[in-house]
Amino acid sequence: MKYDVLPSVIKKYELLYHLSPTAILMLDRQMLLKEANPGAVRLLGFENEAELKNKALFDFLVEADRQNIRKDYEASFPRQNWRNYEMTIVDREEQRRIILMDTEMMTGSEEGFILAIIRDITQQKEEERLVHFLAHHDALTNLPNRYYFNRELEASLEAVKESKSLLGVMLIDLDRFKLINDTLGHQYGDEALVEVAKRLLNSVDEKYLLARLGGDEFIILIRNVAEYDDIVSLAEKIHQDFQLPITLQEQDFYLGGSIGISIHPFDDNTSAGLIKRADIAMYNAKHNGGNQYRLYTNEMIAVVQRNVKLEKHLRKALELKEFVLYYQPQIDLASGRLIGAEALIRWKSAVLGMVQPGEFISIAEQTGLINEIGQWVILEACQQGRIWQEQGWGNFILSVNVSSRQFMQPDFVSKVQDNLRLSGLVPERLCLEITESMVVNNLNVAREMLDELVALGIHIAIDDFGTGYSSLSVLRQLPIAIIKIDRSFIMDMNAYDGGLSIVKTIVSMGHDLQKQVVAEGVETIDQLEQLKQLGCDKAQGYYYHRPLPIAEFNELIVEKH
Template identity: 40%
Template sequence: MIKSFQLIYHDEHSLSEFINKHDLDQHPHLLIQAFVGDSPIAVIEELQSQINRLLPYGTLIGCSSNGQVNDGRIVTEVVLSFTVFEKTKVDSLLQEKTDSSKQLGKRLYEEMRKPDTKVFIVFSSHLQLGVQEFLEGVSEEGNEIVIVGGVSSDLPNKRPTYVFTNHGISPDGFVTASLSHEELLVRSNAIEEWQEVGPTFNITKAKGNILEEMNDVKPIRILETYLGKRFVKDLPDSSIEFPFLLQELKKKMAVYIINVLPNGSVELSHEVRVGDKVSFGFVSVEDLIYSTTKLLSQLKRHPVEAHFVYHCVARRRYIRDVTDQELTYFNRISPVSGFFTYGEFGQRDDKVKLLAHSLTYLGLSEGVREPIRNMKVDFQLTPDSDVMMSLTHLINTAEKDIKELTQNIQISEEYYRSLFDNNTDFVYSTDLSGRFNSLNPSFIKTFGYTKEEILGKSALQFIREEDVGRVRRHFYRAMDGREQYYDLPIASKNGEVNFFQIKNIPITVDGKCVGIFGIGRNVTKERQFEKKITQLAYFDGETDLPNKMKFRELVDEHIERANKKKREMAVLFLDMDRFKIINDTLGHWAGDLIIKELALRIQGTLPKGAYLGRFSGDTFTVLLTKDVNESSISAITEDILKTIQAPFTYKGKEFYISVSIGVGIFPRDGEESTDLLRNADSALTWAKSKGGNNTVYFSKGMKEENTRKVEMEAHLRKAIEREELFVAFQPIIDISNQSLIGCESLLRWQHPLWGLISPAEFIPLAEETGLIYDIGKWVLVESCLQLKKWLDQQNAKFYISVNVSAQQFQHPTFHCDVKEALLLSGLQPEYLCLELTETIMLHDAAHTIEVMRSLAELGVKLAIDDFGTGYSSLSYLKHLPLHILKIDRSFVQNMSDHTPDVAIVQSIATMGKGLNMKVVAEGVETMEQLELLDQLGCDYAQGYLIERPMTLDNMNTYLKNLHLVTSQDS
């Protein structure tokens, strides 16, 4: 697991308190990133000293910065980011610029790369270090390592900027942190979205990274002409706003100016050659938002444990509102930190590149987190960003279909008319009042009107009244220069209604809008198909009720409303008790019919404002949104219990079902849908554990119990290998002479922190999680091995009795497991007794009998444990190869001369003798009970009167003492 913490640093006292609060000095794998703004070197040296003293195991890398990120907010103070790793090893390296940048990159790879290295986080003190060559040098040696980071400054002579580690500081170098572990999960992304603006230029003179002439003119003159003197004055900083876009392998790459030379040439961030073509680039805000939304949506489904972002300073300056929202969303996934750079490092086209105006992202995990269900990504733009978006649309006005439709300016009338007349989609144009002034043949064919019936008429006359306002808004937006897309139902002349996708585009002449083009396509079938897909995706196929996904959306929607109105609401989980028996008895076809009937019955009990969903199988969910309190909930659940208790009829026979209900109330049982649903489900589990046919409201105790179950499951999975499980032994004696006849193996768990855990607590958990098979197999082998040792050491002969769960018994390899345990131990089969519960017969009686017979043929004894408390039919007993019946302790402990338990015990003993079985009484605690059992005809006994369950050492002592007594008697 990875944990991340951020601190706005002020002094050593606050740093020390923060370290103590989060126990940061207790972790050997700790990455510290320091973003120190424009702090002087003395402050950095003092910070180094404090960290080395307070966190001797911490690995520090840091840099100067122009804007820092702390817990998803942009701040100006010094920020320290602490990342604690459970497994990942962290190393750092400071490299001074003493060699070519490419050689430095190669040396970094050679010195820091290990077989399990996954990430290099790199900071550069400034741009004039050959950063791109450095990155190429690193990735040239191998591209399996993710490289992220950024540049501290554009020019070193503007202000001193530094990079540093625990023990070094440099104004002219690189620092790197490497993260290494084979289980480290890494997510990386680089979001950089540009579009071309203005003309394309040919590079006519260049050498390496130096651009000397474009179209035979010095680049500074071209920049002044197209972008103005202010832009040139602010270079190289302003180059981030309008970088060059270089055509490279059919793709555009942003290249920006890092230095202006006295002769009017410029130094670029990437090598260029004569013959290359470049244009100006401008950021596409719309594409940036789309790409960031896509990344955030992926992270919602697969959230990371810690992440960092390295933003361009231009994003903070020009799209601050977008950047602020990005950071807020990232921070809702996990705490985010980083800094604003003058060039970002990220993967593009399988190469590590120096980027501009980008967001480079690094996400890290050592484990798996639950998806984030209730986070909706929806960027809200300020007027400044709306201006940027409008500028983006203006730049995109060269789109193909607009060129085609505004051909009166751009192409010949003949080509325009061919396009207009032969288009399979209907095309029309209107004046600025919305009156039709041209139609293509497809329009006439689609709607059945003549030209005379349409031309000169307002388009609003041909649509539904309720759509007029919406269409008018799209029309005005198109007049403002913004393309519009929308769906619209339109009736043809014969009254047939179809759905059309409409596109409105402004017709511009000399820069002014003179009308609107419209293009329409029939999308009726597509919309019907989409509706069907939506139905399949969000609704249950059998009942047409909202499925799990749709029900979660309903809960999210109503939580938002309930928050605003300060109202309570409730979620009910309903699960049919023992519904599996219906499916097994009548078949799934009948089960499906009953499910539909259940849905109708439950729906009939619900008030207004209630929603019913089918969560899965025989589990339903109910959302109550109006007048919610415990009294109203109880009335509803009572109605549900009653209506389900009424018999169901199938093929003339009546069947009865009961239901268990768990209730979670908003907001006390969860302020978010994930928590509310989980807690209602926990309440359902408690209701079923109490026997079903009842309602349970969630309480905090259930959450604590569930948390303990989850923790216990994790510990139980490792209990065998950590040797925390052990076998205890309880002797079984022959009542007639009180001699040792056998002993029962009893599983125990000694946890290092929780102490001795009751089997009643962890055995059901092992069965529920499927761990019981491996644990049961281990107990079987250990018991056989131990008994073989005792039989070899002792004169006495006795059997060992091993409990077998229903899951273990039904496992296809169980018979082989028994044979393997006997083979490994060398134990003769007659000394092994397998204790089975009566519930084994409930699963598959035919298979159970077959397995029991095969075990009996092997020579193993079989016993029915806790006899009299289960569901077995007595008619089965005469057909089963059983050797022993064990009377449940509840009958033994309640025996007295005048209780029915005496008759029960006597009946079992008599039946056992009649079936040629031995009868063992469990839970014997007094001599009176033992004497009474002898009189009633029981053969064997075990319990505290004889011995409590003993550890191996105590059992060894017991057997030695027993041997001594036997020797003296002989």
């Protein structure tokens, strides 16, 4: 059988030409379009081939590619063809597309023409860009990630070698971020992190680099800085930003931030060294109460080493029964009678000796050990309170401090109930002391928990009053029975004009709201007499007694009664 092969082959190529989604163009030596298949017409944003006739391919290119392709065209054509030539075109609708073009010089009857096959790789390029972005950026905040930061820090250190400019690394760790996750859930924790990132970006100069290391840690590369004060000014600005609340679910959260700073060339010359020293400075800021910034000093290393040792032994302290409670007397100012005590934890380590709360409480907070330690304190205090109760000191009120992390545990109220049941202490003889910062972050949850505690008969005191964020608001919204004036206000009563007026205002406001007022840190007879004149209800401090071990406190009870 005889077949006419050539027409069949031509027909197949015609179908391929017209049906292929790939753009196929026929160009002359001046790169003018002579023929275009439907794929090319669509790619360039036209409706039919006729509209493309004699248009120059160069006219569809972005300016930079237009110049490059002209040079390459003049240098290579017609001697060689192009393969995978990447360029960016702009179609009729002003949409940019990235393409790959292969060319073939035509011979025979079509000699002098160029066949161009074009593939649209815009989506592929976008996917590559996205993969690259995700590899170098944090998916939640879109900030650069740890890898990106380390690379930029290395490059910046190389660049700064030839100049006299400074380079800083600022590490930021949120102080109370966990509170949001624990109370509202991780979804709102993520919202808080995004908001923090936005605020930090607004504070950071464009020439600096802000990155998220992970969790609630952020880091800033401060480059091209001439003055040391510029770094300090940025730290101060960020610190002030952290004093503003973040609102979630109609609740204000004050996160606070511990900030550590290291500076090249003073502190270290390597990227790892600068990050390590910024981390040490940040840890120092957090250990000293948080919500502050610290610049690295060599002395901080000794503090870190000390804290590592403390943490190691702290984990075994409960098991080894190394904790004890001391009791600081509380005095009724009208009668001078001993009417209560504040239970204060002390750590008598077999290895480290007597360790003060200022050293180990923050470590316990950071590690989560505070929950177990805090419950031990409440139970131990309740058991001692029961003993005094059985001895006839029925009106004696025992105060116990509660940490923020301990308070926000979902089972906190039930554990307090368990401790009262186990000890046999009457709930009306127990006072739990909280701080403003503990409750202001989540007033609704705090109110529910405090209402449950008050319903049991427990007294609630607000400790360190006046040092928090919204004192009056806290008093109005929560079932607070007792206000404890922070010792700093007592110390400053006569230190400057207005110092006495502040204390007078707090006492007056407390009484107007039907609260008892206790002054902390009373050390002199002058302070005592002024507090009496102001009508303050109770006082405690070294003027009366330092915190006493139980044996000495029991002697004091006998003496006073």
